[in-house]
Amino acid sequence: MPSHVTAVPAAPSAQAQAHFAAEFTFEADCWDVHDAFSRGEVDFVLLDVRSAEHYARGHVPGAIHFPHGKLVESKLAAWPADTLFVTYCAGPHCNGAARGALRLARLGRPVKIMAGGITGWVDEGFELATAPVVA
Template sequence: MSTNAVLEVTAANSADALHRFASSLQYETDCWDVHEAFAQGDLGFVLFDVRTPEEYQSGHIPGAIHMMRGKMIASKLNKYPPETLFVTYCAGPHCNGATKAAIVLTKLERPVKIMLGGITGWVDQGYQLTRSES
């Protein structure tokens, strides 16, 4: 009999856990990985900030493109090759905008990952934001 909520459900066996954790990386990345890609100058992806225009202007990740999910339509994405990976982010863990944008992109048959943590995670890591001119 378990003594607390952590022990109440038995942990998965190693093979199942490995599959679960490894497969999650097909759907998500994190602030450190995105920052390192920018630092190396070898992106291989397009970073979409999916927050409001005001939030984007007040501070966003340098190199991010502002693209709210309502503006994600095939004709706007045509300038990117079909295999282009998109990475979406929003305000942070309390926001599901990155997930909603990822759903739109997958419906357009585009590869996509979510950047965990969003702006909150980026700032928590000590990375800088840039501001847009109004």
């Protein structure tokens, strides 16, 4: 009797290649975001889409606080239309990054998610910045 792992066969190689290659068009990982900031090669805008309280308690240094519900075209006017935005939230258990990414995509903005969110950032051993809570 096959295990649950092998009960459904793996995709053919060409299909698997297309699937995994496509993931890079939707996601960046914490390591690559950290590396870009460390090198001063930040060619994207990193958005923390969580609440003000969560952002204040700890966020990725260099991230802009921008709750996903406030992502509207008028508030994005400061950035050129081709600016890549990267959203993140608490982590894999949170869909805030996807909500923010969907809003940006609906506005025609290039967007990726930082896979892992804050949880992934901390798991990599990277430091968080804090800020005063804004009322």
